[in-house]
Amino acid sequence: MREGFFKWLDGDYEAMEDFLDAAEVHDEPREAVKAHRKVLVEAADQADRAVVLEEKCRRIFDRLYLAIAVISCVTLIGVLLFTVANLPYFGQENPRTVEVVRRYVEDGLHETGAVNIVSGMILDYRAFDTLGESHVLFTALICVTILLRRDKKNMRKGYEDYYRITADRFFAVSNDMILRKVGLILIPMIFLYGIYILLNGQNSPGGGFSGGAILGAGMIIFAASCGFETTDRFFTRRFFSFASVASLSFYSFAKGYVFITGANSIPNGIPKGTPGAILSGGLILPLDIAVGLVVACTMFGFYSLFRRGSIGSQEV
Amino acid sequence: MGFVWNFPLFTIVLSLFSGVLCTVLSGKKAKIYTMIYEVILIMMTGAVLSYTMRTGQSFTYVMGEFPAPWGNEIRAGILEALMAVSFLVIMLCSVIAGGRYLKKDLDESRINLYFTLINLMTAALMSIIWTNDIFTGYVFLEILTLTSCGILLVREIGRTTLAAMRYMILNLLGSGLFLLGVVLLYDITGHLLMVNMHQSIVEIAKEPAHLPVLSIALGILTIGLAIKSGLFPFHFWMPDTYGRATPTSAAILSSLVSKAYILLLFKIYYRVVGMEVLKVLPLNRILLILGMCGIIFGSFSAIRARNINRMTAFSSAAQIGYIYMGLGIGGIAGYTAAMFHILAHALTKSQLFLTTPRLAEVSGDRLEFKYMQGSALKCRAAGRTFIISSLSMIGIPILAGFSSKLLFGVAAVDSGSWRTVIAVMVVLAVSSLLNAMYFIRTMVRIYTDPEREKTPDDTDGEVVTAKEPGAEQAQEPDADDEERPYEGQTTGLDYHLPMIVLTAGNVFLGLFSWVIVDLIQRGLAMF
Numbered sequence: 013m014r015e016g017f018f019k020w021l022d023g024d025y026e027a028m029e030d031f032l033d034a035a036e037v038h039d040e041p042r043e044a045v046k047a048h049r050k051v052l053v054e055a056a057d058q059a060d061r062a063v064v065l066e067e068k069c070r071r072i073f074d075r076l077y078l079a080i081a082v083i084s085c086v087t088l089i090g091v092l093l094f095t096v097a098n099l100p101y102f103g104q105e106n107p108r109t110v111e112v113v114r115r116y117v118e119d120g121l122h123e124t125g126a127v128n129i130v131s132g133m134i135l136d137y138r139a140f141d142t143l144g145e146s147h148v149l150f151t152a153l154i155c156v157t158i159l160l161r162r163d164k165k166n167m168r169k170g171y172e173d174y175y176r177i178t179a180d181r182f183f184a185v186s187n188d189m190i191l192r193k194v195g196l197i198l199i200p201m202i203f204l205y206g207i208y209i210l211l212n213g214q215n216s217p218g219g220g221f222s223g224g225a226i227l228g229a230g231m232i233i234f235a236a237s238c239g240f241e242t243t244d245r246f247f248t249r250r251f252f253s254f255a256s257v258a259s260l261s262f263y264s265f266a267k268g269y270v271f272i273t274g275a276n277s278i279p280n281g282i283p284k285g286t287p288g289a290i291l292s293g294g295l296i297l298p299l300d301i302a303v304g305l306v307v308a309c310t311m312f313g314f315y316s317l318f319r320r321g322s323i324g325s326q327e328v
Numbered sequence: 329m330g331f332v333w334n335f336p337l338f339t340i341v342l343s344l345f346s347g348v349l350c351t352v353l354s355g356k357k358a359k360i361y362t363m364i365y366e367v368i369l370i371m372m373t374g375a376v377l378s379y380t381m382r383t384g385q386s387f388t389y390v391m392g393e394f395p396a397p398w399g400n401e402i403r404a405g406i407l408e409a410l411m412a413v414s415f416l417v418i419m420l421c422s423v424i425a426g427g428r429y430l431k432k433d434l435d436e437s438r439i440n441l442y443f444t445l446i447n448l449m450t451a452a453l454m455s456i457i458w459t460n461d462i463f464t465g466y467v468f469l470e471i472l473t474l475t476s477c478g479i480l481l482v483r484e485i486g487r488t489t490l491a492a493m494r495y496m497i498l499n500l501l502g503s504g505l506f507l508l509g510v511v512l513l514y515d516i517t518g519h520l521l522m523v524n525m526h527q528s529i530v531e532i533a534k535e536p537a538h539l540p541v542l543s544i545a546l547g548i549l550t551i552g553l554a555i556k557s558g559l560f561p562f563h564f565w566m567p568d569t570y571g572r573a574t575p576t577s578a579a580i581l582s583s584l585v586s587k588a589y590i591l592l593l594f595k596i597y598y599r600v601v602g603m604e605v606l607k608v609l610p611l612n613r614i615l616l617i618l619g620m621c622g623i624i625f626g627s628f629s630a631i632r633a634r635n636i637n638r639m640t641a642f643s644s645a646a647q648i649g650y651i652y653m654g655l656g657i658g659g660i661a662g663y664t665a666a667m668f669h670i671l672a673h674a675l676t677k678s679q680l681f682l683t684t685p686r687l688a689e690v691s692g693d694r695l696e697f698k699y700m701q702g703s704a705l706k707c708r709a710a711g712r713t714f715i716i717s718s719l720s721m722i723g724i725p726i727l728a729g730f731s732s733k734l735l736f737g738v739a740a741v742d743s744g745s746w747r748t749v750i751a752v753m754v755v756l757a758v759s760s761l762l763n764a765m766y767f768i769r770t771m772v773r774i775y776t777d778p779e780r781e782k783t784p785d786d787t788d789g790e791v792v793t794a795k796e797p798g799a800e801q802a803q804e805p806d807a808d809d810e811e812r813p814y815e816g817q818t819t820g821l822d823y824h825l826p827m828i829v830l831t832a833g834n835v836f837l838g839l840f841s842w843v844i845v846d847l848i849q850r851g852l853a854m855f
Contacts, residue, residue, distance in 0.1 A: 032632050092508075094540070094544075095540075095544045095545070098540060099516065108517070108518050109515075110518065111518060111519075112397050137394050138400055138463075139392060140399075140461075144468050147347070148467065150348065151445070152474055154448075155475075155478035158441050161438075163435050163437055256348070256351075257351065260345075260348045261345055261348055264344050265341075265345070267341070270392050271337055271392050275337070275390045276334075
């Protein structure tokens with residue numbers, strides 16, 4: 013052991029092979045790795061007993077793993093149930109916990125101008141959090157784009173992806189007659205409903221996130237039933253970047269303006285409007301539209317990236 | 329109220345906007361824009377730092393027209409501004425020094441998306457630093473999680489994708505637990521704003537009936553953030569994540585992202601729970617023990633590593649352990665040490681992660697030690713920075729690592745419990761020894777000339793015969809440049825400038841640690 017240690021200190025790794033990190037993957041050329049694996053497999057075939065022992069160890073490990081997983085899950089469930097049992101009852105008046113909520117409920121209408129208190133809360137009282145939240149969606153879309161977008165690097169011929177995407181074009185869902193006909197009837201209604209929910213966020217349940225989700229779902233059904241050729245006519249990559257960049261920057265700058273004026277106690281001059289009217293709630297309506305656009309673009313972007321590896325028409 | 333008050337808000341909102349803007353710029357323009365923008369941000373946060381130092385008190389900034397418990401709020405003091413400035417400087421250095429590898433590792437069409445992620449990450453880091461609202465912390469934590477997975481994924485080789493997937497699953501688990509903790513805390517306190525939460529918690533802590541819920545909520549929240557930052561039992565994702573990422577990402581992830589989670593946890597402990605209530609709960613002790621385990625196990629794993637990046641990554645696990653140990657010791661001294669170590673480790677680890685790819689490059693893009701023999705002779709500049717940062721990691725005086733170890737010792741003595749003192753001292757001594765073992769060995773390796781070792785005259789026969797196969801293999805990758813042995817890569821200004829900045833920061837933290845310690849303590853007083 014001692015001799016081996018000094019050899020290791022000198023850079024000789026074979027001497028301490030048993031001690032060194034076995035999980036580590038070698039950075040050797042692929043052929044070398046394959047040859048090495050082959051040798052290993054042959055050796056394993058010869059030494060049957062070693063294999064059996066390894067199997068046994070693995071089985072024990074698997075069982076142990078399962079047992080530990082079950083135990084920790086049950087413990088977590090128990091702890092959380094215990095916690096829930098000890099929480100204050102729902103709806104119970106507790107002077108400590110209602111201070112914030114009371115103002116939202118009682119003064120929300122005239123302070124934000126929105127009948128829907130939830131909209132007033134997320135887009136006016138706590139607009140900063142929502143600003144972050146809409147960028148979370150955008151970030152997710154960027155990550156998926158990085159992972160899935162087709163380009164020269166991952167579209168080389170002979171790659172599995174290539175054939176899958178080609179096959180997808182032949183057996184596309186849009187060839188299905190029933191889906192197509194039903195889609196054509198449903199899609200206008202879905203869009204209308206989505207737009208209604210989006211524009212009425214300040215007056216009734218709904219708003220940017222839910223309306224945008226319905227619009228995005230409508231776009232997905234549209235693309236699935238009528239094919240990407242139809243959506244590509246208006247939903248190009250340019251349109252997509254324009255919509256997302258414009259709405260997110262509008263959101264940042266509009267809310268930035270409100271934050272700065274609010275913090276410096278300058279009146280911001282945004283009219284609240286009459287509660288209940290479509291043009292009410294100050295900035296809530298435009299912000300809802302911005303959020304809705306981002307959500308719809310993100311949802312359709314996900315679908316498009318997963319299905320064919322690009323947003324808009326071909327990019328390769 | 330001066331104009332400076334608006335700067336924290338600007339750093340967040342403008343970063344979000346820059347992220348969105350970079351998607352429509354070309355890759356090169358996005359890079360230049362991001363660099364210029366980072367410099368502007370550094371100036372802004374520097375102004376906030378000097379302002380808070382001058383006035384001697386922190387300020388709260390109401391986000392919008394509604395005051396604190398109803399609207400959002402951010403808060404800036406010396407500590408926050410100090411962290412913001414140093415995080416931004418390190419980020420800029422990583423982007424500049426890793427720029428060369430971005431071109432190599434990334435597809436050209438993805439470079440602008442990479443800078444989008446970098447800008448969004450800046451926004452998230454800034455918000456987590458400035459926020460005074462626990463839920464804002466959660467929202468930007470999500471952005472941080474997603475962007476960190478994104479900057480891992482960009483390399484698009486199988487192993488980074490796998491590592492990123494694993495990292496994402498663990499991180500989402502962490503986010504989920506954190507959210508659960510926040511929900512439970514909100515349920516019992518009725519507030520999301522940190523200051524008001526603190527008042528409620530002080531009241532709650534007086535009633536023993538609520539104490540279990542409080543400790544479970546805090547425990548869940550701590551586990552969530554511990555998974556994300558890589559505290560001991562949850563550190564196993566680190567080597568794969570940091571080891572194969574593109575250098576900029578590795579530097580940013582190890583030195584900034586994991587620190588941001590710790591900062592948020594510290595904020596919750598210090599500002600939301602408060603030191604008095606924390607004494608009642610058993611959390612400190614657990615963190616202390618886990619931190620110590622992290623130090624020891626991380627160092628052992630680093631010794632076992634055969635690959636320089638895995639070694640550095642495991643050493644990160646150990647260093648995270650130090651920070652948690654500081655949080656676990658508690659008290660102003662412990663927190664000062666932890667905050668100081670956040671800075672020291674961020675500076676040093678980013679330098680290490682930006683140096684190792686240079687060393688790997690001259691040894692044929694191999695990261696294993698056996699191929700890296702003599703690599704520092706081929707790239708002298710990288711060798712120098714590697715030595716400086718490793719010495720700092722070991723804890724040699726005049727470098728940052730020494731000061732932070734000293735501070736941990738002082739904090740342990742201050743804590744007043746003899747068991748803590750002994751444990752911390754022993755762990756510090758053992759870990760310094762282990763650090764020295766693997767770092768000095770690596771230094772010797774990269775400065776040993778493979779040619780010279782092959783001649784049998786230098787060493788006695790026995791060792792040579794034992795080493796022959798290894799030496800031959802080491803020679804294999806660069807067999808063709810036998811005529812010109814030391815011609816390695818040239819290092820330009822894009823490498824020297826960031827390294828000079830990081831080294832200067834490192835030496836400053838080592839030599840003038842009292843300046844920073846004083847700043848941190850003043851920051852803690854107004855935190």
